[in-house]
Amino acid sequence: MIDFDNVSMRYDPNHTALSNLTFHMAKGEMAFLTGHSGAGKSTLLKLAALLERPTNGKIVVNGCNYKRVSRRKIPYIRRNIGLIFQNPHLLPELTVFDNVALPLVIHGFSHQEIQKRVRAALDKVSLGNKERCYPKGLSGGEQQRVGIARAVVNRPALLLADEPTGNLDPDLSAEIMNLFQEFNEVGVTVLVASHDLPLIASMRHRIITLKQGRLFDAGAQLQWQANHVQEEGVLV
Amino acid sequence: MSLSDRWHKLLERHAHASVSSLGRLWRTPFATMLTLLVIGVALALPACLYVLLGNVQSFGQGWDKGAQISLFLKVSVSQATAQDLASQLKQRDDVANVTYISPQDGLKKFQAQTGIGDIVEDLHSNPLPAVLEVQPTLSVQTPKSIEALLTDLKRLPQVDIAELDMQWLKRLYTIIEVIRRGVWALAALLGLAVLLVIGNTIRLSTQNRRQEIEIIKLIGATNSFIRRPFLYSGMYYGLFGAIIAWILVSITISWLNVPVVQLAKLYSSQFSLHGLGFLGGVKLACVGIVLGFFGSWFSVNRHLRANEL
Incomplete structure (x- = not known):
């Protein structure tokens, strides 16, 4: 699903975020990405989501070689990737429902289809009763769940999350991680960057460790995951 | 799709x-x-x-029909002579068209254009002469050749006044x-x-x-x-x-x-x-x-x- 081949990223001569990184993630796999701040976690996710382009190296995600993607085609690539950030990036003047509906509106789904899918996504994150609220009226955990609903409403094959629990207390964090696991169980490939080691260690998934822009430990793919790989994109 | x-x-x-x-x-x-x-x-x-x-x-x-020469005929000129003159002028190369306007038609037109019909109606007799409106051919419509045509027409014995109403326009x-x-x-x-x-x-x-x-x-x-x-x-x-x-x-x-x-x-x-x-x-x-x-x-x-x- 994700193939990094000798990827380097230099922002300027003195600042190398990633150097010669090679790693692979299979379809339907779930993995955590960890390391100190500045180890290159965010950069890796940005490259995987085509928010930035590498200085060197080859990136293939979902069968698509990013080098061959023209600028005009980038939006269409992003539609197949669910992105989740530490800050959920909701639009304050839209209701929860409209926030979650945005990717579908962008995609041009019909009104009925949007209603159906948004309700399903909100139910999945247990916020079905909050669809008319505005983000301001929600707690941090709830806002993050709205962000997750928005990321999955399009039924992407890949979920990338950058410190999704960074602002949350341990209970809420575990809840969010369980959500990701549920998505993974229906076939979505999930890569979560987090430095909450105790939490991710408890989840029995592969842990990829970065250190100063290099791959420190690629982690071991656990056996049970391979058996759980199902058809892509069956979600919500 | x-x-x-x-x-x-x-x-x-x-x-x-x-x-x-x-x-x-x-x-x-x-x-x-x-x-x-x-x-x-x-x-x-x-x-x-x-x-x-x-x-x-x-x-x-x-008044926007380009250059046009109005020949006001002498009052003594009869309708038949006027129409003869009109067809004569039509033969000329530098004339595209000639319209004969009888004094009666002229009066009607005058009333309609100016809107001072009330005053005109008070008149006992028609003060207007017969008019020939001469339209030069397009090729002649340069100021010089029109001037030439005008002097020619002025010399006609039946014509009282020949007027080229273009300058103010x-x-x-x-x-x-x-x-x-x-x-x-x-x-x-x-x-x-x-x-x-x-x-x-x-x-x-x-x-x-x-x-x-x-x-x-x-x-x-x-x-x-x-x-x-x-x-x-x-x-x-x-x-x-x-x-x-x-x-x-x-x-x-x-x-x-x-x-x-x-x-x-x-x-x-x-x-x-x-x-x-x-x-x-x-x-x-x-x-x-x-x-x-x-x-x-x-x-x-x-x-x-x-x-x-």
């Missing part, structure tokens, strides 16, 4: 963009109204001048042309002002919504998706501004029309100012929409280029 599906999707997106941008304008009524008034005034000024110019032109119409049209160009120059300048006002308004709104644009880009919005609501806003500004301008022009014209009609009445004329009219209003609206479209197009594209992700 079939063609009709795509078409349907596109329509749905456009509907969404047009409605949501209208809603956005509605939610900031004061700022929107202020912008619309600026646009309205900027558009109303050239539109008003344009309408007034049209009125002056229509006032001059009817020429002056009038030259003046109108000067004013017309002035109006266009002003219209171009004020059109540019409207373009800039709308462009700047949209620029501010892209800046206010910078974060929103960034977020929807992250979730896969294309540039055209981001651009669309702004383009609609720009076009709404142009359209509503034009409607305000239309109203302003109508008010101005009807205000001016009162003394104009009074003045015309003093000359026993039925002349009155015509306004922008439906077609003129539609044209004005189109101009507004086009200016709005391009104003916002430049602003949004600049923003998108500056914030490439």
Whole structure:
């Protein structure tokens, strides 16, 4: 699903975020990405989501070689990737429902289809009763769940999350991680960057460790995951 | 995806963009109204001048058949002789057409054109002579050759007066042309002002919504998706501004029309100012929409280029 081949990223001569990184993630796999701040976690996710382009190296995600993607085609690539950030990036003047509906509106789904899918996504994150609220009226955990609903409403094959629990207390964090696991169980490939080691260690998934822009430990793919790989994109 | 599906999707997106941008304008009524008034005034000024110019032109119409020589025949000339002369003149190479106007026809025409019928009716006899209207062929219509034709015709024994009524018309049209160009120059300048006002308004709104644009880009919005609501806003500004301008022009014209009609009445004329009219209003609206479209197009594209992700 994700193939990094000798990827380097230099922002300027003195600042190398990633150097010669090679790693692979299979379809339907779930993995955590960890390391100190500045180890290159965010950069890796940005490259995987085509928010930035590498200085060197080859990136293939979902069968698509990013080098061959023209600028005009980038939006269409992003539609197949669910992105989740530490800050959920909701639009304050839209209701929860409209926030979650945005990717579908962008995609041009019909009104009925949007209603159906948004309700399903909100139910999945247990916020079905909050669809008319505005983000301001929600707690941090709830806002993050709205962000997750928005990321999955399009039924992407890949979920990338950058410190999704960074602002949350341990209970809420575990809840969010369980959500990701549920998505993974229906076939979505999930890569979560987090430095909450105790939490991710408890989840029995592969842990990829970065250190100063290099791959420190690629982690071991656990056996049970391979058996759980199902058809892509069956979600919500 | 079939063609009709795509078409349907596109329509749905456009509907969404047009409605949501209208809603956005509605939610900031004061700022929107202020912008619309600026646009309205900027558009109303050239539109008003344009309408007034049209009125002056229509006032001059009817005399607008180019050079024409009127031969006023001597009263002693009979109708038969006059018609003979007319057919004789028609043979000439430099004459395209000759119209015979009997004294009776002349009187009727005079009444109709001037509107002083009441006075004419009081007359006991017809004071008008028979007239031959001579239209030179187009190739002759240079001032010099027309002069030559005129002197020729003047020498005819049946002709009392030969008159070339062109000089004043020429002056009038030259003046109108000067004013017309002035109006266009002003219209171009004020059109540019409207373009800039709308462009700047949209620029501010892209800046206010910078974060929103960034977020929807992250979730896969294309540039055209981001651009669309702004383009609609720009076009709404142009359209509503034009409607305000239309109203302003109508008010101005009807205000001016009162003394104009009074003045015309003093000359026993039925002349009155015509306004922008439906077609003129539609044209004005189109101009507004086009200016709005391009104003916002430049602003949004600049923003998108500056914030490439």
